[in-house]
Amino acid sequence: MTISRIFRQYVDGITLVCNVTCRQSFNYVSAWIEKIKDSPRISEVKLLVANKVDLVENRMVAESERKSKAAELGIDYYETSVKINKNANEAFDGMIKLVYRKRKRKGGITLSKKMKRKRGCC
Numbered sequence: 001m002t003i004s005r006i007f008r009q010y011v012d013g014i015t016l017v018c019n020v021t022c023r024q025s026f027n028y029v030s031a032w033i034e035k036i037k038d039s040p041r042i043s044e045v046k047l048l049v050a051n052k053v054d055l056v057e058n059r060m061v062a063e064s065e066r067k068s069k070a071a072e073l074g075i076d077y078y079e080t081s082v083k084i085n086k087n088a089n090e091a092f093d094g095m096i097k098l099v100y101r102k103r104k105r106k107g108g109i110t111l112s113k114k115m116k117r118k119r120g121c122c
Helices: 003-010 025-036 063-073 088-105
Strands: 015-021 045-051 076-079
Touching: 015 025, 025 045, 025 063, 045 063, 045 088, 063 076, 076 088
Parallel strands: 015 045, 045 076
Antiparallel strands: none
């Protein structure tokens, strides 16, 4: 099994992060979406995060363009700056909420036989 197959088997969602000071990272967003389209488990839950929004003078991608891309893709969008701790926790919480809603809609969280806790000490 390749890493990508393992990844696709156990992941409930994906956070796509682009750097607002790098046009190329923003341009890759559509390609990343295409790569996961054949993985329904992942493609159901997507989040677009624009990072480094604190670097206003270095921005290469306008806020309106980033928001339009998220709307076009039908995914939630957050603007963050890890450096100044702006919305990083909110973006993470947003992903958790999306995964939780997905799991709740599909009948909750279940553990595989391998993951079930054994009785006793460990």
